[in-house]
Amino acid sequence: MQRKLKISAESKAALRQFLAESEVDLGCRPVARREGDHTSTIGIADEAQIARLVARAATGISIEVLEAVPDASSRLGLVSSGNRFLSGELPRGPGRKE
Numbered sequence: 001m002q003r004k005l006k007i008s009a010e011s012k013a014a015l016r017q018f019l020a021e022s023e024v025d026l027g028c029r030p031v032a033r034r035e036g037d038h039t040s041t042i043g044i045a046d047e048a049q050i051a052r053l054v055a056r057a058a059t060g061i062s063i064e065v066l067e068a069v070p071d072a073s074s075r076l077g078l079v080s081s082g083n084r085f086l087s088g089e090l091p092r093g094p095g096r097k098e
Contacts, residue, residue: 001046001047001068001069001071002044002045002046002068002069002071003044003045003046003047003050003065003066003067003068003069004042004043004044004065004066004067004068004069005024005042005043005044005045005050005053005063005064005065005066006040006041006042006063006064006066007019007024007040007041007042007043007053007061007062007063007064008035008038008039008040008061008062008063008064009038009039009040009060009061009062010037010038010039010060011039012032012039014039014060014061015032015039015040015041015061016032018057018058018061019041019043021056022045022049022052022053023045023049023052024043024044024045024049024053025043025044025045026041026042026043027042027043027044030042030043038062042066044069050063050065
């Protein structure tokens with residue numbers, strides 16, 4: 001099972017170097033945030049990858065497991081299969097009308 005991780009380091013350079021040598025999925029555009037005296041980012045990894053990350057984490061690198069990420073089939077179960085436009089009501093939200 002995949003898990004969401006928060007990976008922190010003492011500097012942006014240390015975080016970048018640690019992540020360059022890892023197999024963590026950082027998404028399309030990873031974002032590093034400054035939090036106090038550390039810089040952190042969010043990634044996704046499976047149990048085996050997490051074990052390897054923890055084993056090679058140097059002083060100043062911390063890895064916090066945040067939550068489990070559901071697999072694709074259970075995520076698809078969250079979305080209805082019906083046509084949301086059939087009721088005649090216009091969809092609302094921040095999206096752009098094309």
